[in-house]
Every structure is written in structure tokens, then in C-alpha cells.
Amino acid sequence: MVPPLVLDIDGTLTDAQGRLDPRAFEVLPTWDAPVILATGKAFPYPVSLCHYLGLPQTVIAENGGVVLADGEVTFTGDREAAQAAADEFVARGGDLGWDAADTANRWRETELIARLDADEALLREVADEFDLEVIDTGFAYHIKTPGVEKGVGLERICETIDYDPADFVAVGDSVNDASTFAVVGRSFAVANADDVAKDAADTVLEQSYMDGTLSVLESLREEDAA
Numbered sequence: 001m002v003p004p005l006v007l008d009i010d011g012t013l014t015d016a017q018g019r020l021d022p023r024a025f026e027v028l029p030t031w032d033a034p035v036i037l038a039t040g041k042a043f044p045y046p047v048s049l050c051h052y053l054g055l056p057q058t059v060i061a062e063n064g065g066v067v068l069a070d071g072e073v074t075f076t077g078d079r080e081a082a083q084a085a086a087d088e089f090v091a092r093g094g095d096l097g098w099d100a101a102d103t104a105n106r107w108r109e110t111e112l113i114a115r116l117d118a119d120e121a122l123l124r125e126v127a128d129e130f131d132l133e134v135i136d137t138g139f140a141y142h143i144k145t146p147g148v149e150k151g152v153g154l155e156r157i158c159e160t161i162d163y164d165p166a167d168f169v170a171v172g173d174s175v176n177d178a179s180t181f182a183v184v185g186r187s188f189a190v191a192n193a194d195d196v197a198k199d200a201a202d203t204v205l206e207q208s209y210m211d212g213t214l215s216v217l218e219s220l221r222e223e224d225a226a
């Protein structure tokens with residue numbers, strides 16, 4: 001049997017611009033074990049991706065703030081505190097960087113994000129005053145509750161499905177994947193990963209983005225066939 005997978009989305013199943021690599025449609029629907037998408041994106045993004053990939057909806061969104069397994073959703077993280085911090089950031093002259101529709105945040109339930117061209121120093125200063133943290137995933141700054149992590153979300157999912165976190169193989173690219181890497185059996189950072197993810201991973205891959213992820217999936221299939 002191939003092992004279950006917990007896969008980051010941006011930087012891991014995408015290219016550098018965040019566009020989904022179409023090879024995901026070949027390899028993920030035919031994976032013969034659970035595939036969990038674990039992302040910093042808002043809940044609708046991984047749900048839609050599961051829908052269009054034809055995968056069961058088992059997802060970790062908002063860096064662990066939102067978890068869906070077996071038709072049940074759970075939330076952790078203080079969205080109101082994140083909103084208060086964001087309002088204060090704007091009051092002090094900051095700009096989250098989104099247009100009026102703000103599709104990056106409008107469905108967020110446990111945290112908020114700012115564009116990478118936002119004033120990082122001011123964002124960190126304000127977040128600190130609200131006992132929140134700021135993480136830089138390489139795709140956005142997340143204003144989040146400390147302790148809300150993808151790895152905790154995976155542990156919660158494992159309480160409802162018949163697997164242990166240690167059964168999983170993880171692939172990821174950034175600081176928000178380190179907690180996943182800490183609880184799974186085997187972890188891989190793609191070559192484009194940040195230093196935190198590289199340090200946390202068991203293995204740093206030679207290839208970047210989906211090329212790196214596919215190299216892991218191919219070798220897992222070879223191990224299974226051997």
C-alpha cells in the first residue's frame with residue numbers, strides 16, 4: 001500500500017506564481033490512500049480543489065484554523081483578534097493590499113492575511129500587541145493565533161480517520177509546513193522551500209515545486225511496487 005499523503009498547496013502543488021500544476025489531476029485522484037490538502041489558504045480553496053480533483057473533502061485550511069474530516073468542520077484561532085489587529089494596522093497607516101472584493105480574506109474564519117508588499121515591521125508590531133503572530137509563507141503574511149498549526153490539524157483529522165499522523169508522508173515548502181513535518185512519519189521540503197521548512201524536513205528535495213512533489217510520489221509508488 002502507498003502511504004497517506006498530507007500535501008501543502010502553494011509552492012508544492014503549484015508553480016512559483018501559485019498556479020496549480022496540471023499534473024496534480026493525474027496523480028492525486030488515483031492515489032490509493034488518503035490525500036489531505038493542508039494549506040494557509042481560506043477554507044473554500046482546498047474544498048474546491050478536492051471537488052475538482054475528485055478527492056474526498058479532507059482538508060486543513062487557514063494553517064490549521066479550519067479542519068474538515070468526515071463531514072465535520074472544526075475551528076481554532078481568534079478571527080476577531082486578527083480583525084482588531086488588522087483594523088489597528090490600517091489605522092496606523094498600513095494597507096493589507098487587497099481590492100474591495102478581498103477574496104483573500106472574505107471567507108477567512110480564524111485568521112487574516114496581508115500581501116507581501118505590506119509594511120512587515122508595522123504588521124508584526126501591531127500583531128504582537130494583540131498576542132498574535134505574523135508568518136511569511138512566501139505567498140502572504142498571515143496574522144494568526146499562535147499554536148494554530150497545520151500539524152495540530154492533522155492530529156485532529158487522525159482522530160476521525162483510521163490513521164496515525166506517523167503513517168503520513170508530507171511535502172511542503174514553507175514555515176507553515178514545519179508543524180506538519182514534526183508529526184508525520186516522513187517529510188520532504190521541495191527545493192524552493194524556505195529555511196524553516198528545509199530545517200524541519202527529513203529530506204530536502206533536489207527539484208522545485210511540483211517536480212519535487214512528483215519525485216516523492218513516484219518513489220513512494222516504486223517502494224510500494226518493490
Ligand SMILES: O=C(O)COP(=O)(O)O
Pocket residue numbers: 008009010011038039040041137138139140174176
Ligand atoms: O496561503 C498561503 O500563504 C500559502 O498557502 P499554502 O499553505 O498552501 O502554501
Ligand SMILES: [Mg+2]
Pocket residue numbers: 008009010011012137172173174
Ligand atoms: Mg506552501
